[in-house]
Amino acid sequence: MAIVFQKPKVLTDAPMHYCPGCTHGIVHRLVAQAIEELGVEGKTVGVASVGCSVMCYDYFSCDMVQAPHGRAQAVATGLKRARPENVIFTYQGDGDLAAIGTAETVHAATRGENITVIFINNAIYGMTGGQMAPTSLPGQITQTTPYGRDVNTAGYPVKVCEMLSTLDGVAFAQRVTVNNVKNVNMARKAIKKAFQNQLDGKGYSIVEVLSTCPTNWGLSPVEALKWLEENMLPYYPLGVYKDVEEGVKVK
Amino acid sequence: MKVLMKGNEALAQAAISAGCRHFFGYPITPQTELAAYMSKQMPKIGGTYLQAESEIAAINMVLGASAAGIRAMTSSSSPGISLKGEGISYMAGSDLPAVIINVQRGGPGLGGIQPSQADYWQATKALGHGDFQILVFAPSTVQEMVDLVSKAFDKADEYRMPAMILADGMLGQMMEPVSLPEEGEKKLPEKPWAASGHQGKRTHNIINSLYLTPDKLEALVRERYARYETVKEKEQLCEEYLTDDADLILVAYGASSRVVRSAVNKAREKGLKAGLIRPITLWPFPVNALQKAASHAKAMLAVEMSMGQMVDDVRLAINCKLPVHFYGRTGGMIPTPAQVLEQIEKLI
Numbered sequence: 184m185a186i187v188f189q190k191p192k193v194l195t196d197a198p199m200h201y202c203p204g205c206t207h208g209i210v211h212r213l214v215a216q217a218i219e220e221l222g223v224e225g226k227t228v229g230v231a232s233v234g235c236s237v238m239c240y241d242y243f244s245c246d247m248v249q250a251p252h253g254r255a256q257a258v259a260t261g262l263k264r265a266r267p268e269n270v271i272f273t274y275q276g277d278g279d280l281a282a283i284g285t286a287e288t289v290h291a292a293t294r295g296e297n298i299t300v301i302f303i304n305n306a307i308y309g310m311t312g313g314q315m316a317p318t319s320l321p322g323q324i325t326q327t328t329p330y331g332r333d334v335n336t337a338g339y340p341v342k343v344c345e346m347l348s349t350l351d352g353v354a355f356a357q358r359v360t361v362n363n364v365k366n367v368n369m370a371r372k373a374i375k376k377a378f379q380n381q382l383d384g385k386g387y388s389i390v391e392v393l394s395t396c397p398t399n400w401g402l403s404p405v406e407a408l409k410w411l412e413e414n415m416l417p418y419y420p421l422g423v424y425k426d427v428e429e430g431v432k433v434k
Numbered sequence: 435m436k437v438l439m440k441g442n443e444a445l446a447q448a449a450i451s452a453g454c455r456h457f458f459g460y461p462i463t464p465q466t467e468l469a470a471y472m473s474k475q476m477p478k479i480g481g482t483y484l485q486a487e488s489e490i491a492a493i494n495m496v497l498g499a500s501a502a503g504i505r506a507m508t509s510s511s512s513p514g515i516s517l518k519g520e521g522i523s524y525m526a527g528s529d530l531p532a533v534i535i536n537v538q539r540g541g542p543g544l545g546g547i548q549p550s551q552a553d554y555w556q557a558t559k560a561l562g563h564g565d566f567q568i569l570v571f572a573p574s575t576v577q578e579m580v581d582l583v584s585k586a587f588d589k590a591d592e593y594r595m596p597a598m599i600l601a602d603g604m605l606g607q608m609m610e611p612v613s614l615p616e617e618g619e620k621k622l623p624e625k626p627w628a629a630s631g632h633q634g635k636r637t638h639n640i641i642n643s644l645y646l647t648p649d650k651l652e653a654l655v656r657e658r659y660a661r662y663e664t665v666k667e668k669e670q671l672c673e674e675y676l677t678d679d680a681d682l683i684l685v686a687y688g689a690s691s692r693v694v695r696s697a698v699n700k701a702r703e704k705g706l707k708a709g710l711i712r713p714i715t716l717w718p719f720p721v722n723a724l725q726k727a728a729s730h731a732k733a734m735l736a737v738e739m740s741m742g743q744m745v746d747d748v749r750l751a752i753n754c755k756l757p758v759h760f761y762g763r764t765g766g767m768i769p770t771p772a773q774v775l776e777q778i779e780k781l782i
Contacts, residue, residue: 195638224632224634225631225632225633225634225635226631226633227631228501228502228629228630228631230498231642237644238644240640240642241640243638244637244638245631245632245638246628246629246630246631246632246638246639246640247629247638247639247640247641247642248497248498248501248629248640248641248642249528249640249641249642249643249644250494250497250498250524251494251497251520251521251524254490254491254494254497254521257486257490257491257492257494257495257497257498258494258495258497258498258501259498260484260491260495260498261456261458261494261495261496261497261498261499261500261501261502261506262498262499262501262502262629263498264456264482264484264495264498264499265456265482265498265499265502265503265504265506266502266504266630266631269502269630269631286487286488286490286491287487287490287491287494289487290486290487290491
């Protein structure tokens with residue numbers, strides 16, 4: 184019987200711990216698929232960050248390093264500088280990348296570190312049980328904004344792709360989502376490009392994936408996708424924010 | 435051949451000689467010359483000098499580089515070491531080797547920039563959260579800085595744990611003649627555990643400190659502590675100076691031990707039987723030498739550039755068998771030989 188569809192080999196057989204309807208599973212698959220298609224599993228090292236996805240070190244079959252909270256891109260910098268021939272990626276949530284790890288993110292980006300950053304933006308802290316994230320929307324109800332995020336006291340959401348695209352060290356920044364087949368395909372291409380850029384030595388590449396957190400949003404998986412479409416997509420427009428064809432490193 | 439070198443530069447050159455090609459740092463006084471030396475030398479030898487955005491980032495770059503299986507180093511001074519504590523805890527929990535230099539200055543807070551030994555507790559007991567130790571070496575001369583950097587890299591690799599050189603602003607800034615190790619590629623140990631890319635030849639390596647199952651975490655911590663027992667058994671280092679017939683044993687390390695040595699010499703000139711035990715490893719603490727000395731001496735006197743931190747370990751080492759006194763200056767003040775001699779005269 185012909186096999187027409189199967190799990191990428193870069194995903195292990197370890198059972199994933201993610202909640203039903205969470206989009207981490209889709210993004211894991213897309214990352215694994217990109218690594219497999221590019222044939223670089225043997226020289227890829229992933230960096231797992233603190234948050235729901237921390238245990239992705241068990242799910243990807245390449246070598247993995249677990250970083251302290253927010254420090255994934257500093258760890259990735261060390262890994263890449265130590266072995267420039269390796270392919271280094273980080274997989275980070277919004278709390279990790281855009282709150283506690285903002286400095287590490289901005290400076291890895293401005294240095295033009297030749298790494299691939301996969302950024303999961305689901306507008307909430309998932310693992311700790313649904314607190315306000317740096318990317319929570321104005322008015323969004325979370326455990327720590329029970330009356331809705333008041334921008335007068337809690338400030339405004341961080342728009343990561345917009346912010347990083349102002350930095351000269353960033354070669355590629357694209358925001359995607361995985362709410363339907365069309366968008367999953369777009370995300371697949373963006374993620375593969377972010378890895379290909381590293382192989383081509385182009386410099387810092389980031390893909391922001393708008394994601395759902397049905398559990399902490401208090402919605403069913405289907406309702407969560409609808410919430411993402413109605414609330415997140417208008418605030419965080421999809422698209423390519425930066426794409427420097429020739430790369431950002433001065434040759 | 436001996437060359438005249440500043441302590442901070444000697445630390446840097448010693449790291450390069452030990453096979454370190456990756457240095458990640460952040461500017462802070464009084465370790466400044468170390469990073470400057472690295473920034474000048476590393477590009478010439480194909481190494482990496484990277485000025486990080488913070489001490490936090492720098493130690494995590496070291497974590498990444500060490501995870502990749504190579505020798506990496508960072509340096510800082512007291513307030514910066516506080517920031518590195520998080521990363522060092524993660525490295526200890528992930529069994530990663532590295533060398534961290536602390537050129538101590540006065541504290542707490544921003545403190546001052548003059549020499550101090552007030553980070554003893556931090557280095558030996560409370561560098562970060564969780565049950566762990568790191569190796570702590572305390573040089574007292576520029577030559578010893580060179581020798582201990584090399585040892586620190588070797589021992590860190592051997593035991594898979596971070597190692598610290600606990601120096602201070604005086605040692606970092608002073609110049610002394612040193613013999614540098616022979617240049618030439620040192621054979622570095624294999625690291626089959628490293629996240630260096632499996633090349634399809636083995637299952638994936640995971641560098642990790644997260645264990646949500648308590649019995650698994652406890653077992654791992656216990657395995658680490660069994661290793662620490664080996665370290666305590668095999669790696670204690672100290673210098674004993676005129677201790678055989680001493681009535682009063684002074685205990686001092688690093689910069690303050692230089693002052694104490696002068697005071698002991700002056701005491702001997704006056705016929706006072708004083709001796710010095712100078713710990714070279716602060717963790718493991720040289721318990722054996724202190725216990726031996728406690729069997730014949732009448733009292734001990736710890737001298738530190740702090741309000742009294744190592745003195746606790748002296749008391750514990752000899753199980754309070756002898757009276758243990760303390761003399762210290764802090765805030766960047768350095769005790770004089772005359773001040774220490776005055777203490778000796780009071781006690782003998």
